[in-house]
Amino acid sequence: MSKVNYLKDFRDSKKIQALAKLIRDEVDRPIKIMEVCGGHTHTIMKYGLKQLLPEEIDFIHGPGCPVCIMPKERIDHAIALAQDEKNIIATLGDMIRVPGSKSSLQKERAKGKNVKIVYAPFDILKIAKENPDKNVIYFAIGFETTTPMTAALIERVIKENIKNVYFHINHVLVPPPVKAIMDSGEAKIDSFIAPSHVSVITGAKIYKEIAELYKTPVVVAGFEPVDIMESILWIIRQFKENRREVEIQYKRAVNWEGNIKAQEMINKYMEPRKTFRWRGIGDIPYSALKLKDEYGELDAEKVFKDILPNKPINDHKLCICGDILKGIAKPYDCKVFGTTCTPQNPLGSCMVSSEGACAAYYKYGKLQYLNKL
Amino acid sequence: MCLSIPSKIVEILDDNYAIVDTMGVKRKVSLDLMSEPVDVGDYVLIHVGYAMTKMSEEDALESLKIYEEILQKIEEEEKIELLGE
Ligand code: SF4
Secondary structure (H helix, E strand, O other), X not given: OOOOOOOOHHHOHXXXXXXXXHHHHHOOOOEEEXXXXXXXXXXXXXXXXXXXXXXXXXXXXXEEXXXXXXXXXXHHHHHHHHOOOOEEEEEEHHHHXXXXXXXXXXXXXXXXXXXXXXXXXXXXXXXXXXOOOOEEEEEEEEOOOOHHHHHHHHHHXXXXXXXOEEEEEEEEOOHXXXXXXXXXXXXXXXXXXXXXXXXXXXXXXHHHHHHHHHOOOEEEOOOOHHHHHHXXXXXXXXHHOOOOOEEEXXXXXXXXXXXXXXXXXXXXXXXXXXXXXXXXXXXXXXXXXXXXXXXXXXXXXXXXXXXXXXXXXXXXXXXXXXXXXOOOOOHHHOOOEOOOXXXXXXXXXXXXXXXXXXXXXXXXXXXXXXXXX | OOOOOOEEEEEXXXXXXXXXXXXXXXXXXXXXXXXXXXXXXXXXXXXXXXXXXXXXXXXXXXXXXXXXXXXXXXXXXHHHHHHHO
């Protein structure tokens, strides 16, 4: 038996309260903290952490939700690929509900198109072997956390000489959008809670530049409420002690260098794209990855180039997901939040994944925020 | 998308896969991304079916010890306040 009860120990309300008291005692200035990762947004809302904190602490919800930032034209790619009976589109959970310009993968599946949700990318090996006369196209999404799994799958496909698997790569990186948001200067952010699992892969070293460039404390935090509360305390202490640096609160899983094997595997098969359009934020240079040219025969964007639409498509005009992702608006600022736009019928992508700010507010904070209107 | 609860390795399979137990649910995971050897009984963090890293129980215990200390200190302060009144 483990000596740690991971389910209880880091969610213990007494510990959360104790940390909240320390935070209230020690805070001496207003602090705007961006929690970059949607997983943290979810924890903050689920455990009502905002209500335990003094009003000096304000959260800005960041762009770290992979489905929220996927532009419609990329989803339209997947939908176009699904139209050919020879193709099977495989992707991870939430992605299938994200609306493209006219449809979603879920709607296409209901129409009989071959769209499969995989629990793990390696499931695709089995699908490919069972369907030798079909093309299996992995619509790969996610930040640095999910990228090495795609690389590991590529490696297996090559090693096992499987000829019917293709990759549509939509992997994105954490530091470039953070820098884009800071450079735009619109959101007045002065510290960061950095992602848990991205950092397991990349190591905390990727935030060094951010802490130095913008003179902001960055604390890599675990996902549990106790982790987040402690990280806030650390940020307050950095300000008090006039430090602006990267610290690792989530020491049980993160170190400075990260998982080198995973990083090497990514670098073997992928390289940065010149630019990538983020839903709501716009073009950000070198913010996403693509397959290296030498693996072009695996690259769905090259192999199926002729049928892929390539027009940038904007969001629904009422949707302010973009401003939310940029940290200049909150979900309850949106006119259709909770009315026309709900998790059952999302108008924008921030309402789709439970990591999206709108979905998290809807699920855990709807009443409380409607009261504020 | 991220599962924060560590899973326990319960069986090592062929071809670099393993069976893990996450809160009583058993699943097959890939070890392709692990840079260090794993054994039955180790706790690992899983993301979309792949083990990413071992979880350091030592560090988890260390954190928990700190929280316990904070808690005790605050409870004592409160006792003193109460008695002082
Ligand atoms: S509530 Fe819906 S429409 Fe409004 S910003 Fe959020 S996702 Fe967009």
